[in-house]
Amino acid sequence: MTNFPLPPNATIGLVGGGQLGRMSALAAARLGYRCHILTRETDSPAAQVSHAVTISDYSDPVSLRAFANAVDVISFEFENVSAEGLDLLASIRPVRPAPSVLRISQDRVDEKTFLNGAGVPTAPWAPVTSRGELTEAVHRLGLPAVLKTTRLGYDGKGQAMLRVPEDLDAAWEQLDPKPLVLEGFINFAQEISVVVARGADGSVSSFDTVENRHRDHILDVTLAPARISQAVDQAAQAIARRVVEALDLIGLLAVEMFVDSSGKVLVNEIAPRPHNSGHWTIDACPASQFELHIRAIAGLPLPPATRHSDAVMKNLIGPEGMALWPAALAEPGIIPHLYGKAAALPGRKMGHVTRLFPRGALPGEFGVDAALGVLAKG
Numbered sequence: 001m002t003n004f005p006l007p008p009n010a011t012i013g014l015v016g017g018g019q020l021g022r023m024s025a026l027a028a029a030r031l032g033y034r035c036h037i038l039t040r041e042t043d044s045p046a047a048q049v050s051h052a053v054t055i056s057d058y059s060d061p062v063s064l065r066a067f068a069n070a071v072d073v074i075s076f077e078f079e080n081v082s083a084e085g086l087d088l089l090a091s092i093r094p095v096r097p098a099p100s101v102l103r104i105s106q107d108r109v110d111e112k113t114f115l116n117g118a119g120v121p122t123a124p125w126a127p128v129t130s131r132g133e134l135t136e137a138v139h140r141l142g143l144p145a146v147l148k149t150t151r152l153g154y155d156g157k158g159q160a161m162l163r164v165p166e167d168l169d170a171a172w173e174q175l176d177p178k179p180l181v182l183e184g185f186i187n188f189a190q191e192i193s194v195v196v197a198r199g200a201d202g203s204v205s206s207f208d209t210v211e212n213r214h215r216d217h218i219l220d221v222t223l224a225p226a227r228i229s230q231a232v233d234q235a236a237q238a239i240a241r242r243v244v245e246a247l248d249l250i251g252l253l254a255v256e257m258f259v260d261s262s263g264k265v266l267v268n269e270i271a272p273r274p275h276n277s278g279h280w281t282i283d284a285c286p287a288s289q290f291e292l293h294i295r296a297i298a299g300l301p302l303p304p305a306t307r308h309s310d311a312v313m314k315n316l317i318g319p320e321g322m323a324l325w326p327a328a329l330a331e332p333g334i335i336p337h338l339y340g341k342a343a344a345l346p347g348r349k350m351g352h353v354t355r356l357f358p359r360g361a362l363p364g365e366f367g368v369d370a371a372l373g374v375l376a377k378g
């Protein structure tokens with residue numbers, strides 16, 4: 001039996017051993033909790049800073065059962081656990097967010113069906129289960145369009161841009177696993193996101209809307225707050241709140257959105273966990289996204305998600321990112337974070353840096369690069 005709020009020294013089980021688990025575990029430790037990590041990796045960023053670790057495949061019932069029995073509540077930094085695995089965990093301990101929420105976010109078709117059903121706009125889309133359906137979907141949505149796997153896609157993996165009809169065959173062959181989903185291409189003016197926490201009592205704390213810049217489909221820079229109109233901000237915040245409430249989610253939700261050329265806000269995808277676009281909150285807010293995640297799943301009160309500073313966050317990615325680490329340590333005003341990963345493989349998120357500014361002083365287009373100094377080049 002788990003009683004909420006979790007008392008000090010209770011153990012939080014986190015599925016996944018990456019940097020999101022690491023930063024969640026650090027926040028949990030500050031609140032007097034222990035973390036137990038379930039991960040496949042023998043040397044993981046999260047286990048390095050946690051009380052205990054179970055190293056196992058995410059589908060092994062014996063390990064899942066032992067992990068669940070050793071903890072008081074279970075949450076995630078990695079979402080792709082099988083439906084059977086989730087049900088097994090939930091039969092032993094409270095799982096927050098609930099397995100039903102994870103199932104929706106694991107599948108792009110389920111996610112878009114859910115979002116549209118809740119009155120939340122997305123890019124136009126069509127499910128694609130066969131080559132014939134792809135032709136029909138392109139006929140309906142037009143080109144350009146983006147073809148994506150419904151499951152297991154991240155950081156631009158599992159997607160292909162369709163510009164001309166000749167692109168269809170290769171994209172259909174290349175993308176795996178099937179089925180797929182076709183999305184109309186959004187010629188977006190900006191990409192923005194909102195991270196929102198919700199407690200078991202229904203209380204909601206939402207961080208400010210931020211602006212995200214990607215490079216090679218991977219998040220490069222986040223600007224907090226986003227430089228958007230009040231109307232766009234209100235729309236983004238209202239969408240995040242609507243989604244978290246419609247999901248009846250306990251924990252943390254990140255909502256990634258496009259702002260199209262007419263100022264309309266469309267949801268790209270949702271993630272029921274801490275998010276890379278919320279890392280700035282560690283340094284710029286009294287309570288970070290990781291603290292709010294832990295508070296929500298532990299049943300503690302949720303403080304308002306206010307920021308005391310504006311911020312620019314930049315990811316350190318792969319060997320190029322690691323090459324910037326000495327500069328990140330040497331540059332006054334840069335707040336460095338490293339995730340403890342042994343190998344700097346291309347495209348791998350190794351760490352991030354944050355620079356703070358007084359509220360309202362976030363620099364403009366040229367100022368951001370100037371603010372990051374030598375780190376802007378990475």
Ligand code: AMP
Pocket residue numbers: 123146153154155156157159183184185186187188191214217268269
């Ligand atoms: P995703 O894996 O769905 O988050 O997509 C990764 C990135 O690809 C997004 O952040 C966008 O920059 C781009 N992208 C994805 N879907 C679309 C779309 N329908 N229209 C335009 N750009 C897209």
